[in-house]
Amino acid sequence: MRSEASVLHLDLDAFYASVEQRDKPSLRGKPVIVGGTGGRGVVATCSYEARVFGVRSAMSTREARARCPHAAFLGGRFPAYGEASRIVMGLLREVSPLVEPLSLDEAFVDLAAGGVTDFSLEGLTAFGHELRARVAEATGGLTASVGIGTSKFMAKVASDLDKPDGLVVVEPGREQQLLRPMSVKVIPGVGPATAERLRRMGVSTVADLQSRGEEELVLELGQAHGHGLWRLSRALDDRPVVAEREAKSVSVEGTYEEDLTDRRVMEAVLTRQASSVATRLLKHGLSGRTISIKVRLHDFTTLSRSTTLPSPTDSASTIARLARTMLGDLDPSGGVRLLGVGVSGLADWVQDDLFGSVAEAEPEEELPELPELPSRMRAQWWPGQDVVHARMGRGWVWGAGSGVVTVRFETAETGPGPVRSYKADDPELAPWTRPTDDEVS
The missing domain is CATH 1.10.150.20 (5' to 3' exonuclease, C-terminal subdomain)
Incomplete structure (x- = not known):
């Protein structure tokens, strides 16, 4: 066991909701709920203003709406969350080479492996305050709760004691x-x-x-x-802080408000998901040998199938073909509420690389003609989405439906802005993509 409090746990407060409030000035100080916005959605996180009304993570969106109907219900913007997470993890790695991320918004840090030398209560308190201030400055105002103790367990307990925006140091000997x-x-x-x-x-x-x-x-x-x-x-915990491991898989999945019953629609979903997975693999110069699908049936039974190739692939058509084949081995006739495609066994090469690209590459399979997805699955606009208008500039989707999309034009830099409504097919309105796309998860 450690004789000094040299393990730090940092937890970004109400992370997704805080990023939304940072980027949407009109929502600051108001209840914000992030997650699935449909009838079958689940709350991913919510602001502290929403928690006052009893809203909690993992609660159904339906119940959250009943408890806090005046909240802003937003879909997730993972590129924005990923960008904020990368900034914070970068700051932590400046402190120590041993940083163990647990998710986008929390991590353990081994202070003994870094540049911290003063492990007194006063020294660690000053260090914790300085770190939280650096996080807030670098992220545009996000707050973090920090705990420091003699083990991972005590550091995690400490970070939960004074939320939000708190700091607790547990000195050696005070654990029990x-x-x-x-x-x-x-x-x-x-x-x-x-x-x-x-x-x-x-x-x-x-x-x-x-x-x-x-x-x-x-x-x-x-x-x-x-x-x-x-x-x-008894506060006995000798688990080491393990530095971040490389990504083990890339996957995409979706939950649908109405059960899917048409197999050809399911194949269309898997094909589009496979294309998204392949795009992310290519972006990061990766490929994978194991292709898998995840299917959650109408009764919440979850099935999975996987197949392993002799060599890695980053081909969208190969991934899609195998995903559709594996779906054929299942009986989803009662209805499907979730579908997903994943690639694991990652490598930073594909088969052609082994032969110096001398061998002729296998031609891409021509994707089959597939039916259009139901309109609910093709929705271009969703609450919270970043958009840009040719004349009004950047904003976010306030709401959409019945062929109309309502946008509030504001960003973190502009302050609260005006609200305007447009036809959903207005050529001057388009989704806005952040310069940095999703990281491999």
Whole structure:
């Protein structure tokens, strides 16, 4: 175990919603909900103004609308989130070479492996405040909560204690004092089912858990889980901070408001998804050997199929052909609510590279004639989308429907702007693409 508080956990506050409020001045200080905007959508995240009304991540959009009908419901803008994340991760890598991203908005940092030398409470507090200020300045005002402790577990606990925009340093020796009164749910791995089993044992706080022997916990919860909870309840965590790993896969998936029942429409969806995956592979100079599809049926049963090629590919037609073939092995006749295509087993070369491009490349397969997607799946405009107008400049979609799109013209730099409505096919209005596209996930 570490003798000094040298592990930092940084968590960007209400990340997606905060980026939206940063880029849409009229939404600052107002409830914002980001996620699926349709009847089957799910909340990805929401602003603190929306949380006051009981809205939470993973809640259905339907329930979120019932709780907070006056909120702005927006679809995700992952290029914007990716750009902000890259800025923050870059700042963290200036602090230490050992940065372990957990997602776009949070990461662990091993301060002992970097340039930090003062591990006193005063030194770490000053460092934490400086880091949060640098994040806010570099990202245009995004706030981060920071926790610093002797382990990953304690750093993560600390970062949750003073949200949003907080800083907590847990000095060595204070870990158990801090943990004892907390709910057992603070420990990773204690979800609703485990919490209920512990409650039946008379365990609701970390102090209760500390009073139980390791053998009792192993008997009740199993070897790995019981041993892990026994250790973490005593702040025993020696997991190292592992530097970021390279991307393992590239995938695209979509959930649809109405179940898909026409197999040819499903094939059309997979073909378009395959094209998107191939575009991202090409952008990053990657290829992959394993092609997979994900199918979630009407009853929420999730099926997957995969096939592995003898050599990597970045061909849209090859990926699409294999995806459609794998779909043929399934029975989606009852209806499909989600489809996805992925490529894994990534490499930075394709087969032709091995032969110096001497061998003649296999010709691209001509894609079959496929039916048009239903209008709900071809919608050009969606709430929150970045757009640009030939005369009005940049803005974002306030709402769309019945052949009309309403746009608020503002950016992070301009301040709140005017609202105008146009026909959905207005030639002067177009989606605006950020200079940096989606990163490989």
